Amino acid sequence: MKQQSEGQRGARVARPSSSARPRAWLGIVPFAVFCLAFMILPAGSLLVGSFQDPQGAFTLANIAHLFRPDILKCYLVTIEVSAVTAVAGGLFGLLLAFSVTLGGLPKGLRSGLLTFSGVASNFAGVPLAFAFIATMGRVGMVTVVLKTVFGINLYEHGFNLYSFWGLCLTYLYFQLPLMVLIITPALDGMKKEWREASESLGASKTQYWLHIGLPILAPPLLSCMILLFGNAFGAYATAYALTGGLLNLVPILIGAQIQGDVLHDPNLGYALAFGMVVVMTACILAYTALQKRASRWLR
Amino acid sequence: MSARRGWAWLWLFLGFLYFFIPLLGTFIFSLHGKRGVLSFAAYHRVFADPLFIETFTFSLQMAILTIIVGLCLIIPTVIWIHLRAPWAKPVVETFSLLPFVIPPIVLVFGLIRMYSAPPFQLVSSRLLLVAGYVVLSFPYIYRSVDAGLRAIDLRGLTEAAQSLGAGWGTIMFKVVLPNMRVSLLSAAFLTFSIVIGELTLAVMLAWPAFGPYMALVGRDLAYEPAALAILSFLLTWGLIGLIQFASRRLAGSALGGTH
Numbered sequence: 001m002k003q004q005s006e007g008q009r010g011a012r013v014a015r016p017s018s019s020a021r022p023r024a025w026l027g028i029v030p031f032a033v034f035c036l037a038f039m040i041l042p043a044g045s046l047l048v049g050s051f052q053d054p055q056g057a058f059t060l061a062n063i064a065h066l067f068r069p070d071i072l073k074c075y076l077v078t079i080e081v082s083a084v085t086a087v088a089g090g091l092f093g094l095l096l097a098f099s100v101t102l103g104g105l106p107k108g109l110r111s112g113l114l115t116f117s118g119v120a121s122n123f124a125g126v127p128l129a130f131a132f133i134a135t136m137g138r139v140g141m142v143t144v145v146l147k148t149v150f151g152i153n154l155y156e157h158g159f160n161l162y163s164f165w166g167l168c169l170t171y172l173y174f175q176l177p178l179m180v181l182i183i184t185p186a187l188d189g190m191k192k193e194w195r196e197a198s199e200s201l202g203a204s205k206t207q208y209w210l211h212i213g214l215p216i217l218a219p220p221l222l223s224c225m226i227l228l229f230g231n232a233f234g235a236y237a238t239a240y241a242l243t244g245g246l247l248n249l250v251p252i253l254i255g256a257q258i259q260g261d262v263l264h265d266p267n268l269g270y271a272l273a274f275g276m277v278v279v280m281t282a283c284i285l286a287y288t289a290l291q292k293r294a295s296r297w298l299r
Numbered sequence: 300m301s302a303r304r305g306w307a308w309l310w311l312f313l314g315f316l317y318f319f320i321p322l323l324g325t326f327i328f329s330l331h332g333k334r335g336v337l338s339f340a341a342y343h344r345v346f347a348d349p350l351f352i353e354t355f356t357f358s359l360q361m362a363i364l365t366i367i368v369g370l371c372l373i374i375p376t377v378i379w380i381h382l383r384a385p386w387a388k389p390v391v392e393t394f395s396l397l398p399f400v401i402p403p404i405v406l407v408f409g410l411i412r413m414y415s416a417p418p419f420q421l422v423s424s425r426l427l428l429v430a431g432y433v434v435l436s437f438p439y440i441y442r443s444v445d446a447g448l449r450a451i452d453l454r455g456l457t458e459a460a461q462s463l464g465a466g467w468g469t470i471m472f473k474v475v476l477p478n479m480r481v482s483l484l485s486a487a488f489l490t491f492s493i494v495i496g497e498l499t500l501a502v503m504l505a506w507p508a509f510g511p512y513m514a515l516v517g518r519d520l521a522y523e524p525a526a527l528a529i530l531s532f533l534l535t536w537g538l539i540g541l542i543q544f545a546s547r548r549l550a551g552s553a554l555g556g557t558h
Contacts, residue, residue, distance in 0.1 A: 039406070096311065119536050127513065130325070176314070240514070258407070258408055273405040
């Protein structure tokens with residue numbers, strides 16, 4: 001409401017002369033130039049490079065090479081890590097957020113969990129990798145305690161922190177809190193009246209969740225998971241510090257390409273980076289579309 | 300009813316275990332710096348390393364520069380949009396959210412490709428690193444500044460100040476900015492927490508920053524990385540705490556607004 005009236009007022013004041021519009025345009029020039037110079041054009045140069053051969057002529061070969069088995073595998077592993085941590089982090093984050101919003105726990109726990117989530121979702125990168133190495137690495141505290149006290153040797157049972165599942169476990173440390181932060185508003189929007197109305201009409205708990213709760217929650221839940229997916233997909237620092245580049249993720253491969261042309265083909269490197277932007281864009285578009293749908297009910 | 304509460308407690312307890320065990324494990328691990336006894340030896344060694352001070356200072360400088368450049372770029376733009384060019388809002392909003400679509404590793408790849416050859420040979424300049432950091436912090440700065448401006452009656456305040464004879468300098472520094480200090484502070488702290496331990500851009504552009512330093516320590520040593528992880532966690536906790544403290548303490552005393 002407020003925004004709308006401001007917009008109307010703005011329109012009335014800003015319109016008076018036709019020469020005001022070109023001048024109004026000037027105010028965003030510094031910002032636009034900066035964005036062009038340090039974001040749009042650099043990203044654009046990768047896009048252009050991914051459709052060029054080393055001599056600069058147009059080609060689709062780089063895009064075709066993205067479907068080479070080794071590179072496709074790289075994308076698949078990255079997508080798997082992102083999907084696993086998005087779904088696991090999403091579901092568990094939902095349960096955590098549910099506990100402190102609708103679960104009937106003391107109010108203090110809610111602000112405590114939200115504050116901690118704010119911290120933990122920012123605690124990523126190198127220090128996070130260190131924390132998991134110190135805890136679950138070969139000589140980490142938990143590994144040692146499990147071995148000496150309980151006689152369970154994690155690493156003999158196939159667990160390896162520096163592998164796929166170890167990376168997933170580590171990523172969850174920032175995925176889970178992010179989920180708590182972004183799904184809590186949706187849960188807050190679940191009105192008590194809906195449950196009461198359905199109960200007074202004779203619906204059971206299962207019927208309420210099946211026909212009212214879940215249909216309303218599904219769009220925000222899905223959109224939050226998509227955001228988590230994108231969050232993991234672009235992550236470089238944590239994976240770099242944890243696996244030292246052993247696990248073949250797209251960001252790691254791009255990093256190796258920047259530092260030493262491991263692909264022996266700069267233009268394929270550009271295509272690799274361009275592919276990441278495509279996946280991220282798809283994520284953000286799906287997120288926005290679903291959020292719009294979700295806002296019909298939850299506001 | 301009580302069954303639901305029981306489940307809620309269970310989930311919260313599991314979450315607590317997942318979040319708490321790595322912190323506790325890392326902390327205990329970091330105390331093993333001296334053989335046979337628990338001590339803060341690893342922490343002493345971290346602080347005694349001249350590279351620690353050097354790289355931290357470097358990242359600190361970059362963080363401050365990023366905050367200054369980012370705020371100087373975004374505040375005037377957003378104020379301008381609110382006052383003169385509401386039609387430009389979607390454009391600027393899209394631009395400032397684009398870093399979510401362009402991961403840091405892709406951004407730095409593009410920056411290197413574009414600026415490693417003439418006419419703009421910037422790869423070995425700190426300017427490029429700061430510019431990259433400003434891009435990374437765009438979404439956070441934009442969101443904070445926009446929220447801060449929406450919370451005050453910008454048009455009313457500026458018109459009142461103008462009718463009292465204030466120039467644009469006075470309006471900005473005596474009226475608008477003081478009213479936005481909470482959101483400016485939180486933008487600054489968030490930017491700081493992004494830049495201080497940032498790895499991707501610093502490694503690829505080959506700067507002796509704190510992030511690459513930590514990664515190097517992790518490759519060579521055992522207990523010092525754990526100490527660094529605990530220190531980073533405390534730093535993050537402190538920054539987020541400061542944001543929340545600032546918004547609670549200062550929000551009540553803000554002038555103008557809707558009340």
